[in-house]
Amino acid sequence: MEKISILGCGTMGHSIALSAAWAGQAVKVYGVNDKDLENAAKGLRSKLKVMAENGLFNEAEAKRIKEHIHFSTSLAEVVEGATLIIEVIPEVLELKKEMYKKLEGMVGEEVVIASNTSGFKPSLLAEEMDHPNRFVVTHFWNPAHLIPLVEVVKGARTDEATVERAMNVLTAMNKKPILLNKELPGFIGNRLQYALFREAQALLDSGAATKEDIDAAVTYSIGRRLPITGPLMTADMGGLDVFSAISNYLFEDLSKAERSGEVLTKLVEEQKLGDKNGEGFYKWGSDISEKINAEREQTLIYFLKNDMKLNGEDGK
Ligand SMILES: NC(=O)c1ccc[n+]([C@@H]2O[C@H](COP(=O)([O-])OP(=O)(O)OC[C@H]3O[C@@H](n4cnc5c(N)ncnc54)[C@H](O)[C@@H]3O)[C@@H](O)[C@H]2O)c1
Structure with missing residues (x-):
């Protein structure tokens, strides 16, 4: 060992x-x-x-x-x-x-x-x-x-x-x-996470929707599926003809920004850094911070227990 x-x-x-x-x-x-x-x-x-x-x-x-x-x-x-x-x-x-x-x-x-x-x-x-x-x-x-x-x-x-x-x-x-088969900046997870974050910022900066609705569009839809199927298997289940057709007209409209968006840049300049100092995209009082952090931990533990059951370990 x-x-x-x-x-x-x-x-x-x-x-x-x-x-x-x-x-x-x-x-x-x-x-x-x-x-x-x-x-x-x-x-x-x-x-x-x-x-x-x-x-x-x-x-x-x-x-x-x-x-x-x-x-x-x-x-x-x-x-x-x-x-x-x-x-x-x-x-x-x-x-x-x-x-x-x-x-x-x-x-x-x-x-x-x-x-x-x-x-x-x-x-x-x-x-x-x-x-x-x-x-x-x-x-x-x-x-x-x-x-x-x-x-x-x-x-x-x-x-x-x-x-x-x-x-x-x-x-x-x-x-x-x-x-990974080859090294590249951000590896896999952060490349995928930041592709989503770039588009979320572009939507916010353009005024397409509120921050709450942009977050809800993830947590109440793709977020519900992602714990079960990653983006490639999700496409298989939706039909590759459909996913390919949408890629072919949508990709050209997605953000290609090379830097943080306007709202994020301003927040960072004002030292509004999120949960750790009380305000970011959202306001973070200690009560709301505790509640959301606890909810996130509980849900992660729920997933972990499921993994342990699947692996035949004691997840109770
Ligand atoms: N925070 C995240 O969400 C996260 C996720 C994945 C990977 N990482 C990576 O993990 C690494 C650490 O990130 P973190 O969030 O734990 O940072 P952190 O600031 O919370 O902790 C860094 C720790 O490094 C030590 N340290 C600080 N200055 C040092 C110095 N000059 N010399 C030697 N040690 C020093 C201290 O023990 C300090 O607590 C970074 O490379 C970060 O990119 C962070």
């Missing part, structure tokens, strides 16, 4: 650690300072509470999971003895490259270094590494403890053995890893 270390304990880092610990693997997690670790510990406690309340496991299991996660502000302590390191630090290219340089001076060349980057190509991330053969992208989705998909992306110089080790460790974490 690989010995996993996770670098970064923010939104994604502590939730990836939770996934590993839930699957019975001990993990060491690095945070930049005590405040960073306190936030991670708080996030971990609340996630475990929601998971226990929704019947994924009992209190004793929650305690065991917590004990599997060891936090530290010492990078040396966290990477010591690791066989597979997952880097989950901010999406800043130079910061990530600096971290790999530091790591290569600290661990043997047999240690796999994986990045949770949201979209940088692995060949770009690894371009200054001494041993890029041990580098691979493992892109988890937020919230990582509840979303099964992990995109695995190899760079031009990544070894097959590195890919195999990453796929094995993710499978052991009860994830659904998919391996």
Whole structure:
């Protein structure tokens, strides 16, 4: 079994650690300072509470999971003895490259270094590494403890053995890893997500509908089908002649914007960043934020329990 270390304990880092610990693997997690670790510990406690309340496991299991996660502000302590390191630090290219340089001076060349980057190509991330053969992208989705998909992306110089080790460790974490045939920015999930987001912004900017109605058009229609059939199988079920005919007149009318839309750009300039600071497209009081976040977690847990039943695990 690989010995996993996770670098970064923010939104994604502590939730990836939770996934590993839930699957019975001990993990060491690095945070930049005590405040960073306190936030991670708080996030971990609340996630475990929601998971226990929704019947994924009992209190004793929650305690065991917590004990599997060891936090530290010492990078040396966290990477010591690791066989597979997952880097989950901010999406800043130079910061990530600096971290790999530091790591290569600290661990043997047999240690796999994986990045949770949201979209940088692995060949770009690894371009200054001494041993890029041990580098691979493992892109988890937020919230990582509840979303099964992990995109695995190899760079031009990544070894097959590195890919195999990453796929094995993710499978052991009860994830659904998919391996891309080639590297491209944004991988698959974010390319699809941002195609939808670009069109949603174009509709909003043009005044075609309100933000509420644009969101409703997704959650009450295609959103209802997407958990069951992806876009290609959905097309098969609708009839490819129909989907092709619509593609042929509609594509030319879809947004081809190369930057964020007007409304989004203005909101960001005004520091209206969404749930995290009270206002974005919507207004986010603490009560509404708690309600929507809880609803989303409960629904994700419902899906996860279904997956576990399908896989013959105890999803009750
Ligand atoms: N948030 C998401 O929805 C999401 C989803 C998928 C992938 N990602 C990717 O995961 C990575 C981390 O994102 P996040 O949302 O968890 O970020 P975050 O800001 O919540 O956490 C980043 C963590 O990195 C560490 N860190 C901060 N500055 C550092 C530095 N200078 N050197 C070393 N470590 C430092 C800290 O532990 C910090 O908590 C990014 O590459 C991001 O693109 C994020």
